[in-house]
Amino acid sequence: MWEWQGWWKQECQGYVSAGVSARVMWSARAYYQPAERHPHNTKYPPSTYLGDPAHSPYVAAPGANSSYATPYLEAYNLMEENADVIFESEVMMSERMYNSEAIPSDVHQPRPASQLPGPRSWPMVGCLPYMLTHKAFDPQRVYLFWEAVRQEFGPIFRKDMPGHPYLVFITQPEDLETLMRSTMYNPLRPGMASLKRIRSDGGADGDDHVHDHFFQGKAGILAEQGQEWWRVRRCVQRPVTNPQIVHRYLPQMDDVAKQFVDRIRRMRDDNDEVPESFNSELYKWALESLGTIALDRRLGCLEEDVSPSSRPMRLIQLAKQLLGALHETENVKLWQYFPTASIRRLQEAHQVFTDVALGAIRDTERLLACRPIRGHTLSNTHAHPFASSCPFHQNLQPSEIASSGTEAPSLLETLLATPGLSREDVLTFLIDMIATGIDTTSHAVGNMLYLLARNPRAQREVQREIDQVVGSPDRLTPDHLSGLTYTKAVFRETLRMMPVNVGIVRRLNRDTVLGGYLVPKGWEVVAPTMLMNHQESVFPRAHEFLPERFLRGSHLAPRHNFAFLPFSYGPRMCIGRRIAYQEIFSLIVRVLSVMEVDYKYEDVHLVNKLSYGPSSSLRFTFTDRR
Numbered sequence: 210m211w212e213w214q215g216w217w218k219q220e221c222q223g224y225v226s227a228g229v230s231a232r233v234m235w236s237a238r239a240y241y242q243p244a245e246r247h248p249h250n251t252k253y254p255p256s257t258y259l260g261d262p263a264h265s266p267y268v269a270a271p272g273a274n275s276s277y278a279t280p281y282l283e284a285y286n287l288m289e290e291n292a293d294v295i296f297e298s299e300v301m302m303s304e305r306m307y308n309s310e311a312i313p314s315d316v317h318q319p320r321p322a323s324q325l326p327g328p329r330s331w332p333m334v335g336c337l338p339y340m341l342t343h344k345a346f347d348p349q350r351v352y353l354f355w356e357a358v359r360q361e362f363g364p365i366f367r368k369d370m371p372g373h374p375y376l377v378f379i380t381q382p383e384d385l386e387t388l389m390r391s392t393m394y395n396p397l398r399p400g401m402a403s404l405k406r407i408r409s410d411g412g413a414d415g416d417d418h419v420h421d422h423f424f425q426g427k428a429g430i431l432a433e434q435g436q437e438w439w440r441v442r443r444c445v446q447r448p449v450t451n452p453q454i455v456h457r458y459l460p461q462m463d464d465v466a467k468q469f470v471d472r473i474r475r476m477r478d479d480n481d482e483v484p485e486s487f488n489s490e491l492y493k494w495a496l497e498s499l500g501t502i503a504l505d506r507r508l509g510c511l512e513e514d515v516s517p518s519s520r521p522m523r524l525i526q527l528a529k530q531l532l533g534a535l536h537e538t539e540n541v542k543l544w545q546y547f548p549t550a551s552i553r554r555l556q557e558a559h560q561v562f563t564d565v566a567l568g569a570i571r572d573t574e575r576l577l578a579c580r581p582i583r584g585h586t587l588s589n590t591h592a593h594p595f596a597s598s599c600p601f602h603q604n605l606q607p608s609e610i611a612s613s614g615t616e617a618p619s620l621l622e623t624l625l626a627t628p629g630l631s632r633e634d635v636l637t638f639l640i641d642m643i644a645t646g647i648d649t650t651s652h653a654v655g656n657m658l659y660l661l662a663r664n665p666r667a668q669r670e671v672q673r674e675i676d677q678v679v680g681s682p683d684r685l686t687p688d689h690l691s692g693l694t695y696t697k698a699v700f701r702e703t704l705r706m707m708p709v710n711v712g713i714v715r716r717l718n719r720d721t722v723l724g725g726y727l728v729p730k731g732w733e734v735v736a737p738t739m740l741m742n743h744q745e746s747v748f749p750r751a752h753e754f755l756p757e758r759f760l761r762g763s764h765l766a767p768r769h770n771f772a773f774l775p776f777s778y779g780p781r782m783c784i785g786r787r788i789a790y791q792e793i794f795s796l797i798v799r800v801l802s803v804m805e806v807d808y809k810y811e812d813v814h815l816v817n818k819l820s821y822g823p824s825s826s827l828r829f830t831f832t833d834r835r
């Protein structure tokens with residue numbers, strides 16, 4: 210136990226010495242105002258309080274609609290913007306160091322986990338028979354089954370699945386807050402164990418593979434836990450979430466968005482309708498847009514004549530295959546006992562994806578290497594006279610070398626120069642960014658367009674705001690995007706109604722009281738997004754699309770600050786969220802400033818793979834605005 214304390218303390222001290230932490234903590238404390246310590250709670254300070262919400266030391270101001278004294282929106286913004294840098298001062302850190310004992314049971318007298326309600330479980334097969342024979346069970350829409358179980362067993366239930374450790378589902382924001390706080394200093398996220406197996410634990414079959422040498426026993430932040438996760442996360446955290454660095458890529462992302470608008474114009478038919486393949490077009494946009502920052506160059510995905518065998522198209526195909534295979538291996542974990550067909554498929558998809566992604570990254574590295582003047586990024590070498598004499602440049606299409614004109618070091622250069630990160634660490638991180646960053650943003654933007662098409666009033670309001678705040682400039686600036694308050698509310702309401710992330714999952718590293726039960730260390734806890742986001746008791750008029758709920762002072766705001774966490778919370782929250790915001794907002798602004806979107810087909814719902822995606826093709830109609 211002291212080892213954990215040791216490394217967290219050491220790491221966090223270095224990390225938080227920056228002045229920002231003091232500012233963030235100061236503001237965070239202003240938002241989370243402890244009233245007084247619970248009389249029994251001498252061991253755990255209020256900020257690590259793990260108890261029954263009814264005894265929570267955090268109080269709401271009289272009349273407030275959330276459990277906190279501060280208006281919802283301010284508190285939410287603070288959590289989303291800064292939560293990952295709340296590593297706090299040295300004093301706070303040592304004050305909050307926890308040990309792995311259970312919380313004293315005399316505080317709440319929680320019931321034992323053996324009394325947790327849930328579907329009947331059989332030896333070896335758990336509750337599989339119950340699930341497979343349940344009328345609400347649909348493997349494509351597993352959230353319908355979870356909702357049925359919640360209705361039958363209540364807001365917290367246990368679900369035993371073969372190959373999984375004990376699983377507890379929570380659906381109340383108070384419990385999610387407890388979970389996030391309980392796991393704050395060592396956020397173990399299960400769910401990528403098969404990726405870790407093929408990257409670092411001897412592959413599907415325990416044989417020696419070429420890729421094992423590349424990954425050198427390290428699986429990257431998606432799949433790693435504990436010290437190894439933190440070693441990489443603390444180094445990549447700042448460059449990837451630093452607004453200045455992300456903003457630097459806005460001109461390129463804006464170019465990609467404008468090119469996508471041209472592409473929509475070209476692919477529309479006589480009725481202004483886009484083809485069935487529009488979902489794939491969104492994938493191309495997502496890779497092209499992410500490529501500007503992850504690979505510091507344009508890949509050419511949006512060119513007219515891009516070949517299916519080209520590297521970017523293969524990357525998209527392979528990312529889909531990889532995520533599909535991961536979905537299988539994480540659902541049915543028989544590969545833990547013997548090499549199954551699914552883990553072999555995962556290994557194959559992963560190998561090819563890694564090869565292709567590495568090829569793309571190495572192209573970028575070579576372009577950087579033959580860049581003649583230090584301080585000029587790859588992006589502007591196209592315009593540089595030396596570029597044409599570089600043999601490597603000559604082999605690339607002009608569309609692959611782009612045009613930002615920015616002079617600062619690129620993200621890749623910054624990461625490669627970061628002490629503590631090896632070249633393999635950086636490449637693994639970029640591979641993970643590409644694997645996770647394509648389907649999330651493409652689904653989010655597709656869902657947002659869909660909900661706007663279905664809610665013309667909201668669409669008109671977004672357009673009015675874009676006209677007023679942005680106008681039609683040649684270049685989008687960060688100020689343009691940050692001024693889009695209503696559009697941001699629409700984005701959040703989209704992620705509430707049609708989330709991308711299936712759930713927040715943590716393995717408990719100490720016994721924790723959830724919903725009045727003492728859930729033991731080592732158990733896994735799932736907070737399923739669809740169930741959390743659609744509760745009438747938490748979100749007034751939960752089944753209606755009402756972006757207003759995310760505007761300042763709204764009476765429709767969620768009743769608890771942890772009710773809505775699309776990017777999660779704390780040190781393990783989504784590292785790509787600033788990138789996602791910037792990409793998605795650039796596209797929405799460019800599309801809706803010149804077009805209206807409509808959708809004339811059956812309702813779209815979400816289907817689950819590793820993340821949620823739309824159930825059918827998004828055949829929008831894009832009409833030019835007059």
Ligand code: HEM
Nearest residue numbers: 430642645646649653710775776777781782783784785789
């Ligand atoms: C709308 C878009 C997105 C949503 C809703 C989203 C949501 C999430 C969520 C909920 C997590 C899990 C956090 C946790 O376990 O606490 C996560 C992790 C992650 N996301 Fe995102 N994400 C999005 C876009 C992106 C993009 C564009 C990138 C890449 C640039 C990215 C990269 C990652 C990575 C690498 C992790 C793992 C972080 C870690 O374990 O330390 N995400 N994301």
